[in-house]
Amino acid sequence: MSDSNCGSGGGATTYAQLRIASIFIILIGSTSGALFPVLAKRTSWLHVPKAVFDFAKYFGSGVIIATAFIHLLSPAMAELSSQCLSPAWLEYPYALALALLSIFSIFIVELVAFRWGTAKLAALGMTHDTHGHGLGAHAAHGPEGVMTGGDSNSEKIKGDLESAHEHEHPDLAATGQIIGVFILEFGVLLHSMLIGLTLAVDPDFKILFVVIIFHQTFEGLGVGTRLAHLQLPSKYNYVAICGALLYGITTPLGIAVGLGVQTTYNPNSTTASIVSGVLDSLSAGILLYTGLVELLAHEFIFNKEMINGSNRHVAYAISCMLFGCGIMALLGRWA
Numbered sequence: 061m062s063d064s065n066c067g068s069g070g071g072a073t074t075y076a077q078l079r080i081a082s083i084f085i086i087l088i089g090s091t092s093g094a095l096f097p098v099l100a101k102r103t104s105w106l107h108v109p110k111a112v113f114d115f116a117k118y119f120g121s122g123v124i125i126a127t128a129f130i131h132l133l134s135p136a137m138a139e140l141s142s143q144c145l146s147p148a149w150l151e152y153p154y155a156l157a158l159a160l161l162s163i164f165s166i167f168i169v170e171l172v173a174f175r176w177g178t179a180k181l182a183a184l185g186m187t188h189d190t191h192g193h194g195l196g197a198h199a200a201h202g203p204e205g206v207m208t209g210g211d212s213n214s215e216k217i218k219g220d221l222e223s224a225h226e227h228e229h230p231d232l233a234a235t236g237q238i239i240g241v242f243i244l245e246f247g248v249l250l251h252s253m254l255i256g257l258t259l260a261v262d263p264d265f266k267i268l269f270v271v272i273i274f275h276q277t278f279e280g281l282g283v284g285t286r287l288a289h290l291q292l293p294s295k296y297n298y299v300a301i302c303g304a305l306l307y308g309i310t311t312p313l314g315i316a317v318g319l320g321v322q323t324t325y326n327p328n329s330t331t332a333s334i335v336s337g338v339l340d341s342l343s344a345g346i347l348l349y350t351g352l353v354e355l356l357a358h359e360f361i362f363n364k365e366m367i368n369g370s371n372r373h374v375a376y377a378i379s380c381m382l383f384g385c386g387i388m389a390l391l392g393r394w395a
Contacts, residue, residue, distance in 0.1 A: 066144035066330055071261020071322050079260060079319060082269055083312045086259075089273050090252075091308025093280025094287070098300045101288035117289070118377045120282025121355040122384030124244075127279060128347035130392035132251055132340045133159060139337030144330045155341045162345025166243055167353075177236050234292050238299060240354070241290060245303055247346030248283055249310045250339050252276065255395075256314020258327050271395040276311055278388060283307050 097116055100108040136155040255272060262268050284307075287300040318325060326332060359377075360366050366374055 066328065071318070071325055071327065072263035072265065073322060074263070075265050078269070079265065079315070082259065083315045086256075086273060086276055086315065087308060087312040090276040090280045090311055091305065093277040094284035094304035094307045095280075095301070097281065097284035097288040098304045102297060102300065113285075113288075114377070115380050116281055117285045118359070118380035119278075119384035120285040121351065121359060122381040122386070123278050123282040123388045124248075124347055124355065125351035126385040126388035126392070127248075127251070127282075128344050128351055130389050131275070131395075132344035132347060134392070136337045136340035136344060139333045139340065142328075142330075142333045142337075144328065144333055149334075155337060155344075158338060158341035159345035159348065162342045163349045166346055166349045169243070170240070173236055173239050234296050237290050237292060238296075241287060241299075241303060243346060244286060244350045244354075245283065245307065247343040247350065248279065248307065250343045251347075252279075252307065252310040253314040254336055254339060256311040256316075257318040257325070259311075260315045260318025261322055261325055261327060268395050271391050272311070275388070275391050275395060278384070278391075280304075280307055282384070 096106075097113070099106045100113065133155065136159070137153070140149055140155045142149075255276070259265070259268055259272055284304050287303045290300050292299060327336070360374075366377065
């Protein structure tokens with residue numbers, strides 16, 4: 061890598077009008093992908109068949125897992141091993157270490173939050189299932205069935221949540237779910253902001269632009285499906301909508317910022333490589349934990365519907381997930 065690529069420098073200034081237009085085009089794609097599942101689940105005028113919604117849920121799970129590996133961890137390893145950095149950065153796999161740190165940090169946060177919620181439920185004389193679904197502690201996955209007994213199903217969960225509200229603790233169940241969805245969204249938003257910054261100054265704009273339209277729409281579908289499955293009191297319905305809108309504006313905001321500093325921002329500079337590498341590593345850890353623990357394990361291994369369901373249903377769910385994962389992994393060929 062030449063020295064000029066390691067300085068502050070500046071980004072590409074070609075296709076100026078198209079770069080500006082990309083703000084609005086990606087805004088539409090990202091927002092539509094994230095908002096559609098939320099509105100389909102929570103409004104009567106936008107009715108979507110359950111089969112379509114299930115497809116979106118499992119497809120989105122695959123998208124999130126592929127994003128963690130292909131679009132976050134791999135670039136982070138490249139950025140933190142750049143020849144522009146000091147030799148000290150090359151002596152240790154910092155990207156992997158930061159992702160590991162992120163995974164265990166999220167685990168500890170969720171464990172503490174779950175124990176706190178369990179204690180609150182116990183004080184109300186209520187019980188929870190082994191995997192914490194009654195708490196709604198894992199917001200990233202949907203209200204799947206649980207395996208703690210014949211009466212431990214989604215109806216019991218809803219009853220427990222209603223009981224919590226009646227016992228003057230209406231925010232108890234909501235807190236765990238909001239924490240879970242915040243963790244997922246935080247990792248995705250960091251990634252989306254960096255994508256926007258890169259798109260604004262990348263010399264290979266046309267190819268990257270087309271790929272990112274699909275990338276953000278598919279990723280938005282994954283995030284939106286998780287938001288749609290939140291089981292919150294009616295007064296918190298705005299949380300899912302706000303989460304979808306926040307995702308929708310993040311990449312366009314990144315593009316706008318990138319265009320504003322286009323003459324000085326160089327994504328290959330030493331500072332940019334370090335910042336992007338660290339943020340991508342931390343985001344990768346967040347999405348790895350969310351994808352493998354919250355989505356994969358809880359949707360398949362701890363899901364009563366999957367354990368007792370037909371082979372055809374299980375095969376369909378796995379196929380949808382692998383399809384989403386494969387599409388997102390393929391997009392990593394270009395972005």
